[in-house]
Amino acid sequence: MTVDPQRAGQDRQDLAAALRKLRRASGLSGERLAVRCGMSQSKVSRIETGRTLPTVVDVQQILSALGVDRDTAEDLLGLAQVANAEYEDVRASVQRGLHHRQRELATLESSARHMRHFLPAMITGLLQTPDYMRQAMSPAVDPADGDISRAMTMKLERQALLHDGSKRFDFLLTESAVRWQLCSSSVMAVQIDHLVSISRLPNVHISVLPLTERVPDAPFHTFVTYDDHLVTAELFSGRIVLRDPKDIDYYRRLFDFFVSHSAVDEDARAILESWADDYRAQFMRERD
Structure with a gap:
């Protein structure tokens, strides 16, 4: 079949x-x-x-x-x-308007109480600074023709949910996701500092998985779980939505597995701060 x-x-x-x-x-x-x-x-x-x-x-x-x-x-x-799987083509999403995707995500987030983001490739929209976000929404291959400014405004508005104490957010970022130099070194330093700041919110938990940690499994793709109802998986060409309870349970257990190998709380913040310092030092070298 x-x-x-x-x-x-x-x-x-x-x-x-x-x-x-x-x-x-x-x-x-x-x-x-x-x-x-x-x-x-x-x-x-x-x-x-x-x-x-x-x-x-x-x-x-x-x-x-x-x-x-x-x-x-x-x-x-x-x-x-x-x-039980739906697929949204990224090209179709762009044709409808980038802001429609932001509206769909806002609906998912407003109805969920516990969201888990597994981020092996890059920093997700809820955690992005405006400068990082602008670059993330302007890919070098097949750049979007949609209204980026409007979509960015809606994405920044979504970040207000991080301050909703009735919701819980767990973000797991690999070192590759955090340190991938999408932007200039100065922007990267500010972006990582922002992660440290957000991690201090009582309902937000940020874990980091350094490359020095031995992990007996591979991080194939980004995914997000919304309570125990739905999982989204990100591809280059689009997004897959899974609703089967077995799939959801699998991804929740996978998230827990990777968290068990990660640095959390103060340990995670110390690692993030060291990476931000690396980018600040790089920026100073570039200026000289």
């Missing part, structure tokens, strides 16, 4: 139709199937009409209750995995 994330919406409808057809072929009513699955009849109805996206576990329960053969079950479970 070929997995094309851009077909997630159609796959969702195909999955609903297939489950409805199998249930009718079995001779079971929606109510009887619900009893066998331990679900409510209303949930079964919403799944069959496509109003509710079933998790892979939901689909497993339904297929088991219907006694579906192995090949059919594997096909539908694969379809469920794809349906």
Whole structure:
């Protein structure tokens, strides 16, 4: 089965139709199937009409209750995995306007209580200074044609959430993410100082993972978990959104694994301050 994330919406409808057809072929009513699955009849109805996206576990329960053969079950479970993933092409996002992406992120952040950002490549928008942000939103390859100023304003407005004591933010940055010289040395020093300052907020926790630390796994890509409901994974070409509980649990455990190898609290701040000092020293050398 070929997995094309851009077909997630159609796959969702195909999955609903297939489950409805199998249930009718079995001779079971929606109510009887619900009893066998331990679900409510209303949930079964919403799944069959496509109003509710079933998790892979939901689909497993339904297929088991219907006694579906192995090949059919594997096909539908694969379809469920794809349906639980959405893909947003970065080019489509730019065409709609960069500010729309900021509005979507603001909605995710306002509805979540605990967010975990795993950052192996660069500093995320919630932690960026304006100068760093401007460069981050002006990539050298395929630069955006959208209104960067408007998007930057919205991104800076999102940072106010860091001061909302009802929310918790955990940021894990690798040394590569912090020290990647996206901007001039003076801008980098200010940006790292900003990380130290933000880390002192009571509801914000910043961990750093130095390159000198031995870690028996690799940081493949940036991801963010929003409570236990959703995960986003960043690619060069776009963003994948995962909603399956198994995927969410996996990424939460992965975050905890990397944190266990990281410096936290005062140790993290001391490391960040030393990196900022390195950039200040570089700036002074460049001036001489």
